[in-house]
Amino acid sequence: MSNLxxxxxxxxxxxxxxxxxxIAGILHEGQDGCEGHSDGDVVSHAIVDAVxxxxxxxxxxxxxxxxxxxxxxxxxxxxxGELKALVGKHGFLxxxxxxQLIAQTPKMGPVRGECERVLSEAxxxxxSISATTTDHMGFTGSGEGRAAIATxxxxx
Numbered sequence: 543m544s545n546l547x548x549x550x551x552x553x554x555x556x557x558x559x560x561x562x563x564x565i566a567g568i569l570h571e572g573q574d575g576c577e578g579h580s581d582g583d584v585v586s587h588a589i590v591d592a593v594x595x596x597x598x599x600x601x602x603x604x605x606x607x608x609x610x611x612x613x614x615x616x617x618x619x620x621x622x623g624e625l626k627a628l629v630g631k632h633g634f635l636x637x638x639x640x641x642q643l644i645a646q647t648p649k650m651g652p653v654r655g656e657c658e659r660v661l662s663e664a665x666x667x668x669x670s671i672s673a674t675t676t677d678h679m680g681f682t683g684s685g686e687g688r689a690a691i692a693t694x695x696x697x698x
Contacts, residue, residue, distance in 0.1 A: 545698045546637075549596025553587040554681075554689040563648060565688070566641070566657035566671055567619045567664065570648040576688055579613060585641050586618020588692035589661065589669065590625050592641075596696040597634045622664035629696065636667035637695045643673040645688035 555576035563573035564581040576582030590602050599605070605628070606613050606621065629636060639661075643650055650657065650673035661669040676683040 547596045547598075547634075547696050547698065548693060549592045549594065549696070550691070550693045551588045551591030551595055551601075552689065552691050553584045553591065553602075554687055555582045555584050556681075556687045557685065558582070564618060565643060565645075565648060566650070566653075567617075567622075567660035568653060568657055570653075573648045579609065580616045580621070581618055583618035584645075584688050584690040585643055585657075585671065585692070586621060586661070588690040589639050589641050589665070589694065590618075590621050592639060592692035592694035593625055593629060593636055593665075593696065596694045597629050597632060599628065599632060619660060619664040622661065626664070626666045633698060635697045636665055637697055638668045638670070639665065639692055639694045640670045640672070641690055641692040643671070643688065643690050644676060644682050645673070646675050646678070646683060646685055647688075649673075 558577040561575035563570040563575035566585040
């Protein structure tokens with residue numbers, strides 16, 4: 543039996559006018575952010591869910607709960623740090639994560655390296671980021687929301 547496990551995840555949030563835009567671990571000035579109990583970072587949230595899935599440890603809701611005041615506005619990179627400790631406690635090591643933002647904004651090309659560095663440092667494993675649009679179709683294409691998918695490889 544292999545000691546490698548894979549998890550995948552999807553996250554989506556509506557865009558909220560006037561909220562800071564935290565995507566893939568960094569602040570994107572001049573963009574509206576995503577609604578949510580936390581910072582609304584769909585990329586970080588998808589990564590958390592993918593890692594938890596690979597480890598068989600549930601999902602973001604079971605990890606931090608819903609409506610807990612200590613997580614009001616929590617940043618995605620903080621969640622990744624807590625995730626790293628949790629999976630380590632359960633005997634898992636995150637080997638790498640690939641995540642993709644699905645949105646019209648923000649543009650990831652100019653900040654991809656910074657996002658990968660910040661997320662990799664927080665998780666303690668290599669994180670690669672890509673981005674795509676839906677050519678103005680659906681809720682991500684119309685600018686109503688953003689989504690992200692992620693795949694994680696962990697070792698037991």
